[in-house]
Amino acid sequence: MTYDEYYAVHTQNLRPTKYWIDPASFALQASFFPFQKWGDTHTEFERWACPLVNQTGTFQTPDEACAPLDRINFLKKYPQYEGKVWTDAHKFDWDLYFKETNPDDMILEDSFQMKTPALSMTSLDPIDELKPFMLRSCILLWHYGGHFKKHIDNWTPAQWIRLWGTTKPSGMVLRYEEKDGQGEVMVEEKNIEAGRLYLHDSIKPHEALAYQDDVYQFFIAMDSKCLEKIDIF
Numbered sequence: 001m002t003y004d005e006y007y008a009v010h011t012q013n014l015r016p017t018k019y020w021i022d023p024a025s026f027a028l029q030a031s032f033f034p035f036q037k038w039g040d041t042h043t044e045f046e047r048w049a050c051p052l053v054n055q056t057g058t059f060q061t062p063d064e065a066c067a068p069l070d071r072i073n074f075l076k077k078y079p080q081y082e083g084k085v086w087t088d089a090h091k092f093d094w095d096l097y098f099k100e101t102n103p104d105d106m107i108l109e110d111s112f113q114m115k116t117p118a119l120s121m122t123s124l125d126p127i128d129e130l131k132p133f134m135l136r137s138c139i140l141l142w143h144y145g146g147h148f149k150k151h152i153d154n155w156t157p158a159q160w161i162r163l164w165g166t167t168k169p170s171g172m173v174l175r176y177e178e179k180d181g182q183g184e185v186m187v188e189e190k191n192i193e194a195g196r197l198y199l200h201d202s203i204k205p206h207e208a209l210a211y212q213d214d215v216y217q218f219f220i221a222m223d224s225k226c227l228e229k230i231d232i233f
Ligand SMILES: [Fe+2]
Pocket: 151, 152, 153, 202, 206
């Protein structure tokens, strides 16, 4: 999708779709599936993930679907930094990697296309028509203090779109970067409906934080061509 095509549908940061997942039955069913810590760094935070679409269709730990993809790509070239704290050398090689490496040579969302058993839980039946288009997707489970710092997940031309939702909007915040007179400020999204899936503008910098326990989030990437085939609104 070109920039104009992307923003023709991303008319707000979080655009409600017609899809709704019952939070109570989802939370009950999700509790039977295996969750692993998100990524290899900052594992002191309570950020857990269970893959819905990964590279094998089976559960394994660690799973590259359950980590930041910039980190996964970096560790392919610099495995010595796995699980290591940030040092000057670590940061230097990180910056060098992204300066030297073409995104076309990286593992991206479309490298993940195999559905895991978790995608078959009956509480996810409302998204059946989305499943053929799903790329790298997870259930995130955050407890108090779990967060993602400000980042982006997409760019144009966009090959994927992202859907997002949470079972517990009263226990977390999602903020997007907005311009005001002085510069950029982070502004909280209000009126998020529990269980609703939203088209999420992940080109715009955003950050999230859980301030209660047991906050599930739907972390879904889909081939952008799906918008030509199905009406998600
Ligand atoms: Fe994100």
